[in-house]
Amino acid sequence: MAHSVSHPSATARGGHRIAVVCASVGLAILVGGAPAMAQDKAAAKKAPPPTASVTTNQQAKSAWVKLCEKAPFNRKGKDGKDIKEEKNICLTHHERLDGNTGAVLVSAAIREVSGSDKKSLMIMVPLGMAIPPGIRAAVYSKDQWAKVAKNEKIDEKALKPVQLRYSLCHAAGCTAETIATKEILDQMKVGGGIMVIAMNAAAKPVGFPVPLAGFTEAHGGNPVDNKEYAKARGQLMAQIRKRQIEAMEKAKADKMKLLPPQPGTGAATKSAPAKKK
Numbered sequence: 001m002a003h004s005v006s007h008p009s010a011t012a013r014g015g016h017r018i019a020v021v022c023a024s025v026g027l028a029i030l031v032g033g034a035p036a037m038a039q040d041k042a043a044a045k046k047a048p049p050p051t052a053s054v055t056t057n058q059q060a061k062s063a064w065v066k067l068c069e070k071a072p073f074n075r076k077g078k079d080g081k082d083i084k085e086e087k088n089i090c091l092t093h094h095e096r097l098d099g100n101t102g103a104v105l106v107s108a109a110i111r112e113v114s115g116s117d118k119k120s121l122m123i124m125v126p127l128g129m130a131i132p133p134g135i136r137a138a139v140y141s142k143d144q145w146a147k148v149a150k151n152e153k154i155d156e157k158a159l160k161p162v163q164l165r166y167s168l169c170h171a172a173g174c175t176a177e178t179i180a181t182k183e184i185l186d187q188m189k190v191g192g193g194i195m196v197i198a199m200n201a202a203a204k205p206v207g208f209p210v211p212l213a214g215f216t217e218a219h220g221g222n223p224v225d226n227k228e229y230a231k232a233r234g235q236l237m238a239q240i241r242k243r244q245i246e247a248m249e250k251a252k253a254d255k256m257k258l259l260p261p262q263p264g265t266g267a268a269t270k271s272a273p274a275k276k277k
Helices: 009-026 141-147 182-190 213-219 226-258
Strands: 064-076 082-096 105-111 119-125 135-141 162-170 173-179 191-199 207-210
Touching: 009 191, 009 213, 064 213, 064 226, 082 207, 105 173, 105 207, 119 135, 119 162, 119 191, 119 207, 135 141, 135 182, 141 191, 182 213, 213 226
Parallel strands: none
Antiparallel strands: 064 082, 082 105, 105 119, 119 173, 135 162, 135 191, 162 173, 191 207
């Protein structure tokens, strides 16, 4: 199961740092318009759960957002001693949440670290997926994405899927990554979406759609204000919690209506006849 993965490598530690940044700052959330979740490689037959959106003054039209933060890094010097330095980490990120629970359904990001030409494609899926197969992801053209949204067939031979290996797991899910080559980035900039395929514990493929609308603008633009975005994220989560409470109260009230009247309560109560003197 996915939650059993542990990688103490530098890559995993860096990924853990990214996970902490994501959790503390809050990230972009899907605003609808994506194909339904698939249970196989074809289009989905089951609609996804309700989703919610976060918007700020800087990010109001796209579910993709760019966030940057300074983070400490350790590297070995020529003498073998650890050298501590600080680097700027940027994530161009998309996250889809369940609008009822706030749980992450899927997230994708391009990670860039200052001073390095290497970029990473990171995808996170919920816990419970099988680890050895990893994740397969394919960028769909806008035409292919539109067909998938209508449950129409596409020529899968035209796709160029990439394999991602799991690097770390935490409470929100498991993250897999691969090098984001120029070809992958170019595809994402003109594509309609990414279809992510993971294998569940029953060895069945599960599809997670990630729309690419707004990715190019977010990736090439300035990062949003972290504090402003964290505030918007907090407001969204408060709305979700309120919705959960209201749903629980409604369910409780509906259940009470189905219960038979209790003796001595309500309209069913009858006054005892007065005794004659």
